[in-house]
Amino acid sequence: MSMSIRVRTILALNIYVIGLALVMGWIAKETAGHLVEERYVREMVGSAAGFLKGQRFPRSDSMMRHLHALYNAEWAAAENTADNIVASSLSPELTATFAAHVSGDATGGTVTLGDERYRFDSADVMTTNVQTGEPEPGRLYMLVPDAQFRQARTRAQARVAQVILPAALTATVVAVLLSVSITRPIRLLAAEMDHLSDGDVMAARPERTRRPPGPREVRQLAESFDRMLDHLGQARRQMLRSEQLATLGKVALGVAHELRNPLSGIKMNIRVLKDRDMLADDPGLAAILREIDRMTLYLDELMGLASGRQDAAGHLTREPAQLSDLARGVLTILAGRVRHATLEVRVDAPSDEPVVGVDENQIRQTMMNLLVNAIEASPPHSTIVVSIERHGNRLRCRVVDTGPGVAQDEEVFDAFVTGKPNGVGLGLYICRQIISRHGGEIGFENTETGAAFWFDLPVDDDSEEA
16 A cells, blocks of 8 residues: 555654553553552551551451541451451451461461452551450551552553543644655655656756755755756756757858858959959958958858867967957958947057967957947947957957846857847857967956956967067
């Protein structure tokens, strides 16, 4: 039969309490019965003897019956020896039987008279001879029937029964509270497991913050379950990312093959135009060539993602460059877009800006992505600031927009994470790949006016001296 933990706890605790009460009641009853048998008779006969000490009372049957009515017990008086019973509240037959049983020097014990068992005890007293009226030493016996002790045991059993019922009720209440403290966290864990069976690993996480404290073992189980959910969530995200990268790979291969050949043809024709004397120094053609190189780099990134390599386009062609010059070159390409958005972009750089050894095409790609995001996030007639700052042996490029900011807990640099309605979520991911290959760091922070995305690059001391 299947029973819940709550029912099992209640039954177990009640059985234990009731069983313990019965055992302790039986032990108490038996122990108390024997103590009453021994002490009751001894104390009663002692009190009677003390009361009669120094008193001269007649040794007569009427006196014994008077004591019987007073103490609810049988009495007998003897002269010097126990078998010389001279007065008794018992019948003559029982008196004779008692005298025969206690012959000699017996002063206490048990005796069976008729169908009843008695416990008796005795005390020395001074009595008066009825015939002569002279004081004589004697012995006074008190006999208590077992019926009185059985009645005492019955009353003790009734009192034990009266105690068992409240004890059982108390045990039930305690068992309910105990079972609730154990089963409630377990039920919450079971509910979370139901979410897992539905395939939603992280849906159960908000519920865990409301889990009430329980026994230490249950808390340990909950903590282990939390860690398991974390691992499952990470594994699920990794699996989803792998699936997305695999899908992207198929698309990227097709896109790359479709774009690389036209780009190569365009680049070749632009170089032919630059060979003409009148167009040799045309800045527009130079900008077109740089954009073609950047697009080729982007296609290389996609090809790397398609092949599953984390070091996509990992080869760097490092050359000394100033980040402010690279930023202005990118703004030349984005000038039309900036005008269309009615924005102003300002580049702030120190006069002693050091040079850094970078792959110019890749850093331009990073700046392009950050500036495009800033342009799309900023409202019209606002200003975007690109600042170059020195921080020890590192140089920081910081792009500050006037948009709504970014949620601090958002993993914006992960693949396929985007806040744009039609975004893919690869721009910032590729930026992180590029900066990581340069040995730098990338991050973001919210400001009073919007968001600030930045990246740090190590300063090449040799290039700086040059």
